[in-house]
Amino acid sequence: MRKPSHSLxxxxxSVLVLVAAVTGGLVLAPSPAAADPPAAVEQELIVFGxxxxxxxxxxxxxxxGTHAQQITHVDGDxxxxxxxxxxxxxxxxxxxxxxxxxxxxxxxxxxxxxRVLPVTRPDCVDANPAFTADGRRVVYLNDCxxxxxxxxxPVDGSxxxxxxxxxxxDGYDEPNPxxxxxxxxxxxxxxxxxxxxxxxVSRIDGTGPRDLLPPSEDVAVKTGWSPxxxxxxxxxxxxxxxxxxxxxxxxxxxxxxxxxRYLTHYSGGDLSAFAGSYSPDGRWIAFRLxxxxxxxxxxxxxxxxxxxxxxxxSREGLRPRFIDWGGTPCPW
Numbered sequence: 001m002r003k004p005s006h007s008l009x010x011x012x013x014s015v016l017v018l019v020a021a022v023t024g025g026l027v028l029a030p031s032p033a034a035a036d037p038p039a040a041v042e043q044e045l046i047v048f049g050x051x052x053x054x055x056x057x058x059x060x061x062x063x064x065g066t067h068a069q070q071i072t073h074v075d076g077d078x079x080x081x082x083x084x085x086x087x088x089x090x091x092x093x094x095x096x097x098x099x100x101x102x103x104x105x106x107x108x109x110x111x112x113x114x115r116v117l118p119v120t121r122p123d124c125v126d127a128n129p130a131f132t133a134d135g136r137r138v139v140y141l142n143d144c145x146x147x148x149x150x151x152x153x154p155v156d157g158s159x160x161x162x163x164x165x166x167x168x169x170d171g172y173d174e175p176n177p178x179x180x181x182x183x184x185x186x187x188x189x190x191x192x193x194x195x196x197x198x199x200x201v202s203r204i205d206g207t208g209p210r211d212l213l214p215p216s217e218d219v220a221v222k223t224g225w226s227p228x229x230x231x232x233x234x235x236x237x238x239x240x241x242x243x244x245x246x247x248x249x250x251x252x253x254x255x256x257x258x259x260x261r262y263l264t265h266y267s268g269g270d271l272s273a274f275a276g277s278y279s280p281d282g283r284w285i286a287f288r289l290x291x292x293x294x295x296x297x298x299x300x301x302x303x304x305x306x307x308x309x310x311x312x313x314s315r316e317g318l319r320p321r322f323i324d325w326g327g328t329p330c331p332w
Contacts, residue, residue: 049081077094085131198214223275227281274288286324
């Protein structure tokens with residue numbers, strides 16, 4: 001399918017009016033064009049990695065943009081969070097300071113009870129975890145200097161890791177179990193070249209892999225399943241290659257590889273959109289809108305057809321990344 005070649009969204013100038021207001025210290029509520037979700041939905045939480053000059057920590061915010069709070073304060077970076085199916089806890093990648101590696105950690109939704117899972121193999125890093133549909137295990141990337149493979153392990157530490165994919169010449173990233181527990185999506189990095197990234201789906205045990213999108217689509221390392229396990233939200237053209245402008249856009253694709261639909265159509269290199277996840281009820285998609293010139297970005301939401309886009313959260317010097325919508329109704 002041909003990439004989008006023109007913009008069907010508000011101009012960069014109109015978008016950056018909002019960004020400029022936000023970076024002045026204001027947090028803007030969603031625009032009146034967005035239909036008001038039920039009150040229960042507004043009590044859910046969106047988690048993201050808040051990137052600053054000092055590093056990245058996990059933050060949560062309500063879908064209406066209120067009650068933003070930092071929930072991790074680790075030494076190093078907290079990135080790639082994923083909600084447990086019951087919405088009470090998060091698993092994330094803890095990148096240690098001074099390039100000392102990475103490990104997996106689990107934390108309660110309010111930031112309490114931080115637990116670290118032992119590293120799978122010495123001299124390797126464990127990264128980009130996600131819960132299985134039953135919440136009992138996490139799947140993750142085990143990345144070593146000469147090879148990479150996907151693994152799973154019990155969350156409670158009661159058993160050792162089990163390998164899902166055989167190590168090979170290609171790299172892997174972001175394993176993501178489907179909500180119905182049958183399938184596993186992941187990014188396959190062909191020959192470990194950063195901008196040759198396929199979206200692959202297999203059975204939950206790693207057998208029967210097939211590419212939904214080929215490596216040439218340069219799929220970003222952040223995707224999300226629809227609640228009914230029928231579609232995946234993703235980003236194509238994720239990396240800037242040479243002097244070509246960065247033109248990342250959000251799309252959805254059916255699990256059989258059909259029905260590829262672009263929800264954003266940014267071109268020219270001014271703005272890019274990066275997928276986060278579906279809301280738990282499937283009525284919204286959270287995404288990151290980025291000003292490529294400044295690197296500033298905001299957390300936005302839209303309908304699964306790309307309509308009713310509205311700003312959820314943005315703050316000067318805090319760049320939302322690794323966005324995941326989930327969580328139980330919060331107590332505050």
